[in-house]
Amino acid sequence: MVAKKISTNTSSDRIMEIATGFQLSKILFTAVEFDIFNILDKKQLTAEETAKKCCLPIRSLKRLLNGAVALGLLRLRKGKYSNTMLSMKYLLKGNPEYIGDLMTAYNGMLYDKWGSLEDVIRKDKYQPVFGPTGDIIDNISTKPETARRAMMAQHNYSVKPAQEIIKSFDFSKHSMLLDLGGGTGVFSIMAAKKNRGLKAIVFDFPPTCKIAQDMILMHGLSDRVKTHPGNILKDRFPEGADIILISGVLDGYNERNCIKIIRKAFDYLPPGGTVIIKESIINDDRTGPIFPVLFSLALLLETEGGNARSRGEMTQWLKDAGFKKIKHDPLTEISGKFRNLGILTAVK
Numbered sequence: 001m002v003a004k005k006i007s008t009n010t011s012s013d014r015i016m017e018i019a020t021g022f023q024l025s026k027i028l029f030t031a032v033e034f035d036i037f038n039i040l041d042k043k044q045l046t047a048e049e050t051a052k053k054c055c056l057p058i059r060s061l062k063r064l065l066n067g068a069v070a071l072g073l074l075r076l077r078k079g080k081y082s083n084t085m086l087s088m089k090y091l092l093k094g095n096p097e098y099i100g101d102l103m104t105a106y107n108g109m110l111y112d113k114w115g116s117l118e119d120v121i122r123k124d125k126y127q128p129v130f131g132p133t134g135d136i137i138d139n140i141s142t143k144p145e146t147a148r149r150a151m152m153a154q155h156n157y158s159v160k161p162a163q164e165i166i167k168s169f170d171f172s173k174h175s176m177l178l179d180l181g182g183g184t185g186v187f188s189i190m191a192a193k194k195n196r197g198l199k200a201i202v203f204d205f206p207p208t209c210k211i212a213q214d215m216i217l218m219h220g221l222s223d224r225v226k227t228h229p230g231n232i233l234k235d236r237f238p239e240g241a242d243i244i245l246i247s248g249v250l251d252g253y254n255e256r257n258c259i260k261i262i263r264k265a266f267d268y269l270p271p272g273g274t275v276i277i278k279e280s281i282i283n284d285d286r287t288g289p290i291f292p293v294l295f296s297l298a299l300l301l302e303t304e305g306g307n308a309r310s311r312g313e314m315t316q317w318l319k320d321a322g323f324k325k326i327k328h329d330p331l332t333e334i335s336g337k338f339r340n341l342g343i344l345t346a347v348k
């Protein structure tokens, strides 16, 4: 889609829009960082009043507030700033659609790293995001604080796709869901809430399982949703599931490991068992849509072998493993079109 725009739009405006993109995102991230949207919750404040509440110098803060107005994130009327519908919906803590933690992660974990894109491409080597060594998965697997930061952002990212999968996919025919790399357990929790006969196991690294346990407890589902700490590549899958979900996991790994996970899922499932893969799906030629293309570059920066995955390659991996009835469904109704999320389902 972007490629088309570039080829037909010869205005320098297009170049300028692309060039200034990094500044637009930094206005959003900085406003989230200073908690501006929550400070303005149900209030209309002048720049002076806002500066006082944030303990920030008025001269600079005013420029930021005006930047947020220009982006449609704040409104300015009669010298007072307030939230817009957009910021109210997505940037106020506690709202079901809150994605502020995701913005904090983009700012803290990715913004500076994108500055080293030239170096990463020159050396063909990722940059450790969280410390001196290891890719993002190594760090999540061993550091509880890193896992918590990354997982709260991931939770923001996953709420809508989880709602959409639960709405469109019938889990009632299944007795137990194995949620591989299940993160905060958002998919398992929602599936178990909707289907009272369903049990679920969130299989993830120990620090992440701890976060999932808290979430499961909060939802009162500890009797039916369990965690299984371990490594999905190296350890045996816990017994008993007839459906496996692999959401946002394959993008973190190279092709060899993706194939290994899918084969392991096939060998594990009983005949008739189902696998669901959820990803932000890149076109087969890998030049669009824009979000998975950005994601493929982000994964180049932060992982050793990760990449955005295409429908074609995932279908082939499923076929090669022996899966049948492979089907693709877009997840755009609730999750929106921008991320180009989709699921592939297949049966053993």
Ligand SMILES: C[S@@+](CC[C@H](N)C(=O)[O-])C[C@H]1O[C@@H](n2cnc3c(N)ncnc32)[C@H](O)[C@@H]1O
Binding pocket: 137, 140, 141, 154, 155, 158, 180, 181, 182, 183, 184, 186, 203, 204, 205, 208, 230, 231, 232, 233, 234, 246, 247, 248, 249, 252
């Ligand atoms: C991008 S997150 C997706 C989380 C969740 N499935 C979702 O969609 O919200 C990837 C998850 O896979 C987990 N993961 C990646 N590799 C793993 C491995 N080898 N063993 C266990 N968990 C793994 C990470 O810890 C993380 O929770």
